[in-house]
Amino acid sequence: xxxxxxxxxxxxxxxxxxxxxxxxxxxxxxxxxxxxxxxxxxxxxxxxxxxxxxxxxxxxxxxxxxxxxxxxxxxxxxxxxxxxxxxxxxxxxxxxxxxxxxxxxxxxxxxxxxxxxxxxxxxxxxxxxxxxxxxxxxxxxxxxxxxxxxxxxxxxxxxxxxxxxxxxxxxxxxxxxxxxxxxxxxxxxxxxxxxxxxxxxxxxxxxxxxxxxxxxxxxxxxxxxxxxxxxxxxxxxxxxxxxxxxxxxxxxxxxxxxxxxxxxxxxxxxxxxxxxxxxxxxxxxxxxxxxxxxxxxxxxxxxxxxxxxxxxxxxxxxxxxxxxxxxxxxxxxxxxxxxxxxxxxxxxxxxxxxxxxxxxxxxxxxxxxxxxxxxxxxxxxxxxxxxxxxxxxxxxxxxxxxxxxxxxxxxxxxxxxxxxxxxxxxxxxxxxxxxxxxxxxxxxxxxxxxxxxxxxxxxxxxxxxxxxxxxxxxxxxxxxxxxxxxxxxx
Numbered sequence: 001x002x003x004x005x006x007x008x009x010x011x012x013x014x015x016x017x018x019x020x021x022x023x024x025x026x027x028x029x030x031x032x033x034x035x036x037x038x039x040x041x042x043x044x045x046x047x048x049x050x051x052x053x054x055x056x057x058x059x060x061x062x063x064x065x066x067x068x069x070x071x072x073x074x075x076x077x078x079x080x081x082x083x084x085x086x087x088x089x090x091x092x093x094x095x096x097x098x099x100x101x102x103x104x105x106x107x108x109x110x111x112x113x114x115x116x117x118x119x120x121x122x123x124x125x126x127x128x129x130x131x132x133x134x135x136x137x138x139x140x141x142x143x144x145x146x147x148x149x150x151x152x153x154x155x156x157x158x159x160x161x162x163x164x165x166x167x168x169x170x171x172x173x174x175x176x177x178x179x180x181x182x183x184x185x186x187x188x189x190x191x192x193x194x195x196x197x198x199x200x201x202x203x204x205x206x207x208x209x210x211x212x213x214x215x216x217x218x219x220x221x222x223x224x225x226x227x228x229x230x231x232x233x234x235x236x237x238x239x240x241x242x243x244x245x246x247x248x249x250x251x252x253x254x255x256x257x258x259x260x261x262x263x264x265x266x267x268x269x270x271x272x273x274x275x276x277x278x279x280x281x282x283x284x285x286x287x288x289x290x291x292x293x294x295x296x297x298x299x300x301x302x303x304x305x306x307x308x309x310x311x312x313x314x315x316x317x318x319x320x321x322x323x324x325x326x327x328x329x330x331x332x333x334x335x336x337x338x339x340x341x342x343x344x345x346x347x348x349x350x351x352x353x354x355x356x357x358x359x360x361x362x363x364x365x366x367x368x369x370x371x372x373x374x375x376x377x378x379x380x381x382x383x384x385x386x387x388x389x390x391x392x393x394x395x396x397x398x399x400x401x402x403x404x405x406x407x408x409x410x411x412x413x414x415x416x417x418x419x420x421x422x423x424x425x426x427x428x429x430x431x432x433x434x435x436x437x438x439x440x441x442x443x444x445x446x447x448x449x450x451x452x453x454x455x456x457x458x459x460x461x462x463x464x465x466x467x468x469x470x471x472x473x474x475x476x477x478x479x480x481x482x483x484x485x486x487x488x489x490x
Contacts, residue, residue, distance in 0.1 A: 028346075031356060031370040033490040035418060040084050040091045041473060042480035043067070047077035049406045050106075051484060053422040055415040056113035059468050060084040060486055061137055062422050063111045063120055066095065079109065079122060083137055083469040084486055092469045094137075107219050107277075107408050112160040116196045121156045121168055128156040128170045134198050136468035141198075146184055146205060150175050159222030159230075164188050164197050167230055171217035174210070179217060181209040181234055183255075208255055208265065211236045218250070219277040221329075227285025228259040231310065233268075233278040233293050250275035252295045256310025258286055268304050268313045271297045276408070281329040283338060294327035294342050301327045301344050301357075319357050319367060323347030328412040330419055337361035341419060341489075343372070343412050351375030351404030354423055356489065372487060373423060375404040380429050403427040406482070419489040427481050 045067025054061050066080035082093030108123035118133040120140075127149070132142040147153045151173025158168045166186045174180050184205045188197035211217075221233040232255040240249045251270050257263040268278075278295040291306040293313060300320035304313040319342075327344040340362040346355040354372040359365050380401045409424035476483070 028355060028369050028371040030374075031372050031489065033370075034372065035488040035490050037485055037487045038084075038089070039476050039483050039485050041082060041484040042476045042478070043482040043484075044477075044480040045077075045482070048080075048482045049424050049426070050109070050408055051422045051424050052107065052109060052111045052411045053413050053420060053486075054111045054113035054118070055413055055420055056115055056118065056136060058086045059113075059136060060086065060415075060420060060422075061111060061113055061118055061469075062484070063109050064424070064484070065109075079120075081120070081137060081469060082473060085468075091473050092471055093473050094469055094471045106155060108155060110157045112158050112166070114160050114162070114164060117160070117164055119158055119160060119166060121158045121170075123153045123156045123170060125152045128153045128168065130158075130168060132200055134192075134196065138468055138470055142200060144202070146170070146202075147172050147182060149173075155217050155219045157220040157222055159224055161224035161228060161230075162226060163228065165224075165228070166200065167222055167224075167232070169208075169220050169222065169232060169234065171236070173213070177213035179211040179213065179215040179236060180207050181211075181217075181236075182206065183208050183232070208232075208263070209234070209253060211251075212238050214239055216274075218275050221277070221279040223280045223282045223291075225282045225285040225289055227289075229282065229285050229289050229309075230257045230263075231255070231280045231282055231289075231291055233280035233295075235275055235278045235295065237274050247272050248274045250296075252278050252293070254280065254291065254293055254306070254310055254313065256289075256291065256306075258289060258309055264310060266310060266312065268293055269295065269297075269302070269315060271295075273298050275325075277326045279327045279329045279342075281331045281340075283331040283333075290331075292329050292331055292340060294329040294344075296325045296327070298322065300324040301342060303329070303340070303342060305363075316363075317367065319369065320344050320346055320355060324355070326408060326410070328421075330412075330414050331362075332414070332417065334360065337365075343410070343419070343421060345405060345408075345410065346371075348375050350377045351402055352406075352409075354405050354410055354421065372421065372489070373405055373425060375402070377402050401427060401429050415488075417490070421487045421489065423485045423487060425483045425485065427483075 047067035051064040061083045064080050065077045067077050078095050080095045084091050110121050112119045116136050118137045120131045122129050127145040127147040130144045131140040133140045153170045153172050156170040168184050170182050186200045186202035189201040190199035192198045215236045215238040218235040223231045235252040237248050237250040239246050252268045254268050255265045275296045281292045283290045289309045293304045299318050301324050302318045303316040306313045324344050324346045327342050330341040332339045341358045343356050346353050353375050356370045358368050406424045406426040412421040
């Protein structure tokens with residue numbers, strides 16, 4: 001429109017077709033089988049989060065990063081270890097200084113437990129550091145460093161078999177520049193008077209796979225069958241030339257070793273997506289081994305299955321919706337039925353939520369979808385301290401407060417007939433959520449961020465259980481932005 005006073009442009013805007021970033025939220029009901037939910041720890045530090053969980057007897061052990069409780073916006077962090085006593089509800093723990101420079105906002109530590117043995121592995125610039133406790137975390141008698149080499153170790157993982165055998169994996173850059181996937185296995189070499197392990201020995205480190213130099217590793221899933229079969233689900237993303245420029249392709253792979261046989265590796269799937277975490281679960285053993293492999297695709301989570309011990313995989317259903325990520329797969333016998341459960345983070349309208357899809361009798365039953373946590377957006381309180389900054393009030397206020405699951409903010413493990421999930425729900429006022437972007441600029445970022453065999457496989461028997469971690473932890477403060485929950489699901 002033009003006039004003697006000037007000109008103006010009129011632009012007409014209308015909503016287009018639905019796309020991968022413009023989705024209709026699916027109605028997902030609250031979970032009917034949550035047996036218990038308890039907040040066990042809280043923190044107001046930016047650097048708290050990335051929890052991992054393991055169970056042993058009546059104890060749930062958790063490792064998470066923690067920041068400075070007195071200066072919540074400090075970039076410093078350390079490794080926090082805590083333990084929840086299911087019978088008494090008490091929470092105890094301890095921690096150790098994280099001396100290695102921060103490699104990024106990815107999950108760079110893992111935990112596994114069986115009876116009195118508790119193993120913690122973490123990625124450091126100098127290697128993958130393994131801490132072994134033989135009294136359920138009260139002390140760590142054995143410490144080892146694997147993967148000393150030219151590049152930093154990233155996204156270390158470990159899994160413990162029923163006979164205490166450990167499988168530890170990590171990604172590391174080789175001298176050639178390639179990104180390599182490593183595996184080392186260890187087993188007890190000394191025992192106490194109750195037959196409980198007191199020291200470990202380890203095989204030589206093996207390189208299982210190599211990816212191009214520009215690749216980004218994903219966190220790994222490790223599962224042991226009741227018969228000693230080892231299954232490792234791993235993946236990495238790399239850039240490829242596409243029609244309209246560049247595309248991120250993620251290759252999902254599975255390494256399987258039946259008891260007494262050689263390791264076999266196959267490509268499960270390849271997707272144009274920047275993935276985050278494959279997960280594996282197993283049912284049966286030996287010739288009857290069935291593998292369930294959950295991973296992220298463009299439209300949500302996909303579940304692939306193998307009925308031939310990992311020789312081949314059949315892509316299964318996709319669920320969860322676009323943006324769903326970080327699956328955790330489980331298989332639980334229910335009488336004659338086989339129940340398959342997949343927990344994952346879903347991108348809901350108000351933020352990130354923890355969801356659960358399950359098949360009560362795989363593969364014939366219909367899938368059921370449930371919501372374990374609910375994201376929320378609302379106005380900040382008219383009075384009182386703000387969240388995310390140790391109770392301080394920011395100089396600016398955008399008027400909104402959000403509650404959702406934090407970045408990679410959950411982990412889950414099977415404990416008997418129940419799934420135990422540890423969830424970090426974070427509440428931020430919009431001003432602090434904006435300021436939080438600066439916490440990413442603290443250094444290099446990780447955008448992931450055959451030995452001898454025993455003659456027969458046999459699971460260990462429980463010895464008298466040790467006391468575990470004994471240091472008292474601070475009481476939960478409901479005003480803290482991070483609230484760490486333990487959720488048990490039937």
